[in-house]
Amino acid sequence: MARSKKPKLAVWKFASCDGCQLTLLDCEDELLPLSEKIEIAYFLEATRATVKGPFDLSLVEGSITTPHDVERIKKIRDESEALITIGACATSGGIQALRNFKDVADFVDLVYARPDYIDTLETSTPISDHVAVDFELRGCPIDKGQLLEVVNAFLNGRKPNVSPYSVCMECKRRGAVCVMVAGRTPCLGPVTQAGCGALCPSFARGCFGCFGPMESPNAGSLSAWWLERLGASEEDVLRALRTFNTNATAFREESEVHDV
Amino acid sequence: MMSEGNVKNRTIKVDALARVEGEGALYVKVSGGVVKDVRLDIYEPPRFFEAFLRGRSHKEPPDITARICGICPVAYQISSCNAIEDACGVKVDGQLRRLRRLLYCGEWIQSHALHVYMLHAPDFFGYQDALQLAKDHPEIVKRGLELKKTGNELMEVVGGRAVHPINVRVGGFYRVPTESQLSGLRDRLARALEASLETVRWVAGFDFPDFTQDYEFVALRHPEEYAIEDGILVSDRGLSIEAAEFESHVEEEHVAHSNALHARIKERGAYFVGPQARYSLNFDQLSPLAQQSARDAGLGSSCRNPFMSIVVRSVELV
Known part of the structure; x- marks a missing residue:
């Protein structure tokens, strides 16, 4: 197959609810036109096709809560020209960061019959605690219009128009x-x-x-x-x-x- | 996917299942032409919702539990409302109850359309995804996206937004939609009904392996309507309990390879939930139009072929 010239987009998931990546699929009117402009190289929720990196743009959903994910995000960063976090989990640690104020062992005991089967970190942390992030898109969930704006901005080499006011x-x-x-x-x-x-x-x-x-x-x-x-x-x-x-x-x- | 060995003796390993809600890996071991071991490894990291609900106000669970899943937040919002209202002896009835069901229907329409068109259907054609399907059959995928969009719009009108609605509260809603907001959806919903009937006809024509299993189906049942958000738990082998009795009849086991607990009915073992269970236990309560579309699609009043879940799911759209 001829190598595609279209920018390659990858969507990654860490500890999260899937809602932010679903927002991309919720772009019902824009999805098909968008797929003509970019190549969806990795997006497990949407496709079984996987194209090797490097990727022009990686969207990352979810927070870091396991030792395995600490390593996985580093590899994704290495393969990504630009990396944008999408949503509260990836940007601040999400609802699961409530563990940060407690002893996570108590949480594991409360929920799981066999705590020894569970491999988890004591904290839930944002992606930016582990690797450099080019832009953090807020929201629980993110807003569809802002997502399209940010993807558009990065693919065209301009600053996203997302306001930081209240x-x-x-x-x-x-x-x-x-x-x-x-x-x-x-x-x-x-x-x-x-x-x-x-x-x-x-x-x-x-x-x-x-x-x-x-x-x-x-x-x-x-x-x-x-x-x-x-x-x-x-x-x-x-x-x-x-x-x-x-x-x-x-x-x-x-x-x-x-x-x- | 990795597959080793010949057809009679082989191991199939899928490290990350695609086009599913959530994250999972699959391991199948075949020996002498017989499946010896199947493991579904839900490696989704633990998030501990049960733990961090402790010490919260009784008003907070609908917003907190929604974050379990962004594809089906209303399921958690309504279930947590049901649980707290039940504990408080409050009954939400009349128009508020109808409105909740309407919101839930919005979620069903978007989630079922997503599942049928974007997650499941590509498998029947050998496509990698719905975008490839759209290259050859753009009208079909556009129909699916329109259906999904209608579900999202219904959620936005009743719930405020499609992912994690903000309008659900214990006891009802923060603000009810106006009549004009609701009537503004009428034409779109009428078109969506047509699209869902077309969906059933489309998926009914797929090739399905001839395969049925003897499952115990478990679903909600309600005396007056096709149960979605309210009812008692029933099965086709005699289970009939209130939701509050769940732990007396069902045990959850924690296995080493998966972060999802395995639930089994104490007396009998594994059971089957979802569209096919609901359909098979409550077929008589589907609308006459939905029943007719099911019959036209060649379904009986029960369906035990798991490959045909896409047809049953489509009938639920009607």
């Missing part, structure tokens, strides 16, 4: 009523990066932080607001910061203030 900006832009001011509902929107389109506030619920901390968030100020003005408890603040991006620096550090 969910509040999106709320204002879509004219959603502030759930904190109007409804006294605790919301992580002021410290969470935009990308979802202010989804939760538009459904009359507080943001719960799927996209992780915005650029330079003031999490301490928000916690104080929750505690003093919304009647939230220390535990409420702690739990809100400890979900899908619990290991992202700003959320982790602020959560430790409330872990009493």
Whole structure:
């Protein structure tokens, strides 16, 4: 077979739920045109065809939680011209990083009858703790439009247009009523990066932080607001910061203030 | 895939199964023409959901458990709501219950369409994937993608987004969709119904090996409708229990080669779940149109050929 000139895309999975790579398959209108422009060289969820590296672009889903995966990500980095992490697991460690605050042996005991069969690390860490990452796409799950933008940008050698500001900006832009001011509902929107389109506030619920901390968030100020003005408890603040991006620096550090 | 030896004596090893939801490896040992050993190794790293639900608020499990799987988050959201509501003695009924079922139907449409067109069908043609299938049969793949998109749109209207919906809460929803949002989906759903009938006709024409097994089918059953999100657990060998009695009747074993636990009915052993079990136990409750499409596809009221799961799954789309 003649060697393809199209850029080679690979999609890799580590500890994760498959939702972010599914977002690529959820591009129902764009998938077939996209496949004409790029060669899908490795994407197990979609194809059994596997083309050898090197790859022009690797999309990585999931966090590092096993000794085997520590080695696997290094090999993938070596074979990839550009490496982009997709989603909260790959970018911050994901929900499974809740183990980082506990003894993972207790978790293993609780879930598995034979802990000796389980090979796992004490922590769940983002890809960037192990190898150099060219771009981190946020979200639990990622946004389809942002994914297409990032792939497009990398294949055309330009910077992705993904904004680092907060969910509040999106709320204002879509004219959603502030759930904190109007409804006294605790919301992580002021410290969470935009990308979802202010989804939760538009459904009359507080943001719960799927996209992780915005650029330079003031999490301490928000916690104080929750505690003093919304009647939230220390535990409420702690739990809100400890979900899908619990290991992202700003959320982790602020959560430790409330872990009493 | 690695295969060693001749047809009568060989070992088949697939280190990473493609086009499946999740991660797995397969090992099959054949000796003297007889399969001696089969191991499905689910090497997906452990994530410990059961452990980190401890100490959380009763309002959090729908959002947390959704992250078990991005392809079927609603299954976990509704199951966790059911469990907490049951514990609290709360019954979600009427329109809220119908709305939940509608959201779940959205997930079924997107997940079934994904499975039928993008994961399973390429195998029957010898294609590597649906993109190759699309080169030779673009209209077929476009039909599948349209069906999938309709499921996603239904999830977006009711749940807020297709992967990890944000609108499900214990007791109901954060915000119910407006009538105009729902009626805006009517035409698309009507087209999707046509597409699903075409899907059944398409997959019914595939070549299937003549192979049936004597499984014990286990599925939910509900007195009034084809069970999706609510009901009791039944089997074709007499099991009939509430979900809360699961651990009294089913034991889960941890085997060395897999991170997924092996479940077996205590008195009898392994059992079979999924579309074929649901279909075979609840055929009488499928819509008349779905029943007719199944008959036209040559199916009886039960199907024990695992290769034909694609036909049964397509009937569930109807």
